[in-house]
Amino acid sequence: MNSHTIDASTSQKRRRRLLKKIEELRSSRVVTYISYAPLDDAVLIPLYQELRRMGWVDRLDLIVHSYGGNIDTPYKVVKMMRDFCDHFSVLIPVAAKSAASMIALGADQIVMGPFAELGPIDLGKTGRSWVSCGCRKSVIFCTQWP
Numbered sequence: 323m324n325s326h327t328i329d330a331s332t333s334q335k336r337r338r339r340l341l342k343k344i345e346e347l348r349s350s351r352v353v354t355y356i357s358y359a360p361l362d363d364a365v366l367i368p369l370y371q372e373l374r375r376m377g378w379v380d381r382l383d384l385i386v387h388s389y390g391g392n393i394d395t396p397y398k399v400v401k402m403m404r405d406f407c408d409h410f411s412v413l414i415p416v417a418a419k420s421a422a423s424m425i426a427l428g429a430d431q432i433v434m435g436p437f438a439e440l441g442p443i444d445l446g447k448t449g450r451s452w453v454s455c456g457c458r459k460s461v462i463f464c465t466q467w468p
Contacts, residue, residue: 341385350381350411353403361391361421366398373406382407384429390420390441400428414438 341352353372355365382403403410411431412418418426419441426432426440434440 344383344385344413348381348383348411350383350409351376351379351407352383352385352413354385355422356385356387358389359391361388361395363392363395363398365395366402369399370402373402376406379407381409381411383411383413383433384425385413385415386418386422386425387414387416388418388422390422393421393424393443396421396424396428399425404428414440417441420444 341354344350345352353369353376355361355369357365384399384403400410409431410429411433412426412429413433414426415435415438417439419439420443423440423443
């Protein structure tokens with residue numbers, strides 16, 4: 323076993339511990355979407371499979387790091403997330419740009435880290451208009467992440 327394998331395994335264990343800690347602190351279940359590839363409908367089936375595996379929960383958090391993508395996808399993601407919970411929050415440690423910002427706007431609550439940022443939304447790429455789910459939102463700015 324080389325050192326790279328050990329580091330990857332250690333890193334994965336650390337991520338799992340941190341996600342579990344977030345779930346405990348927020349009394350929620352956590353799903354993550356961290357990607358440098360454009361957000362598109364390819365995320366829908368794996369997300370649905372994970373949500374079905376978890377089942378319905380009272381509070382569901384989505385940790386997002388994305389620089390955006392297809393502007394038709396956020397509505398589908400938000401609708402799907404809401405089908406599995408009563409309260410939906412988006413946690414943004416660093417960036418939720420464009421389409422990822424639209425996902426955040428569809429949540430009941432947006433939690434942003436100290437360096438987090440939302441980004442511009444370019445609706446000019448399609449004729450479809452997108453509106454958030456009309457939920458009352460709160461935005462929390464964190465000075466520390468677990």
